[in-house]
Amino acid sequence: MKGLSEVLAPETRKTLSSADVARIREDFPILKQQVCGRPLVYFDNAATSQKPRQVIEAISRFYAEDYSNIHRAVHTLSQRATQAFEAVRVKVQRFVHAAEDREIVFVRGTTEGNNLVAHGYLRPRLQAGDEILVSGMEHHSNIVPWQMLCGEKNARLRVIPISDDGELILEEYERLLNPRTRLVAVTQVSNALGTINPIRRMVEIAHRQRVPVLVDGAQGIPHLAVDVQALDCDFYTFSGHKLCGPTGIGALYGKANLLEAMSPFQGGGDMIVSVTFEKTTYNKIPHRFEAGTPDIAGVIGLGAAIDYLQSIGIEAINAYEEELLAYATQEVARIPGVRILGTAQAKASVLSFTVDGVHPHDIGTILDQLGIAIRAGHHCAQPVMDRFNVPATARASFAFYNTKEEIDALVQGIRRVMEVFG
């Protein structure tokens, strides 16, 4: 079967046609199934994305043909595995437009990346009375590591407030930055509201006061072309599994000079140059932060996922997903009794909503019975729920393999919810 990239060169594709999407859907075995007797409509992409056969096969082929441990042995398999593993580091470097491949550290995911920065970078530098600035729309994974550190060091966690539309209030952000601020940790895209934050501008503002910025890219990188040098952020973290890659693997990007100045997070094999009982000399970056045998097959899968997305074209994916979101927003907003949370100017792929008189969990169960998978709950962003004074929302989140017909099914499903509770 011909791959999509052979049909049309990615750079010539501005968006995806329905024929493109039909071919793409053929790559995702899971999408062919029925759930509760209906064709599966998968709208929980912000939680995790589905995997194309190219990724599934790459992992299976690696285990069948090239598998071995990396960085140690002289035998052929180990060399092959090491080469494949390190090739993905270069792939990730190019994908996020980092200056050097040693600026890419493989981690389990965004959460581990954030924790690595918390322990390796901030912990030795944070003093009592210092401040860490996060935004009001963070996922718990970009709140709790900082909060734990603040508790330990008697430092203060401060929060950039959100407007009623779900946008960060930048005047407040500027006001909150002060000489005690040691780090800004902010998400590129909100998982609960879909807001795309003006990262470049926020970094510029922080850098004026010499405050480094960590960008949580978990929700950003699946939808937007990422250029860490253009953003000028100091750290960028993301998970492979939201990017059509496997679970358990992600990456931390850090500017080389910052990574160089950081202590290791975990001790063990592979992160050392030499060990005696008196003294251990640490390996250079990025290996200093990769103690133990990593998820080698996960890295191979991540590489295949990046290849796959690039064969379609990130810009085309972004443009098509924007069309889906606009269509879904228009159609869902038309249903009386539905309230959409998150109406920022710039949004990506997330439609969070409530239905008058119906708890989101009931919406989730009824839609599931119609074959539609959405998320209902607080989306690991309880402060966002509190800000909008709701216990939970229903969230439909889209990927490039979704279609307008599926959005029509969602709209019909919401109408069915209202019939049941009518």
Added chain:
Amino acid sequence: MSDLRDLYQELILDHTKHPRNFGALENANCRADGHNPLCGDKLTVFLDVSNGVVKDARFQGSGCAISTASASMMTESIKGKTRAEAETLFERFHQMLTSPPDVEVQDAEELGKLVVFSGVKEFPVRVKCATLAWHTMNAAMRHEAEPVSTE
């Protein structure tokens, strides 16, 4: 496909829309908080237990249709029961929702109209919604200080 009507029966929807015994109980001598982090259900159960008998039971909080209806019907069904009877009823209710399909619930007739919740069994992630109020009632009876969590 399990029919939605098995889950959202008329009686359940009626209790969701018009919960009975809703609001704080001023002279409660037992109370406990319950929380289902999965869907954000939070409720408080208030009991007036004198001489081992549940004289009054009320609840307040917010939750999904199943948890609200279950709390509402629970308060109705335990009023006038002894502590032991209320606990046995909880056991039967729990059994109805969690026992394997081929196992018959003992003394199912004691459950009365609570059998409308039997459909919840087909929706395993929702069982916690239906049992939250009952777990909370149980904690209130035992004067447990820690809030009940379904996780």
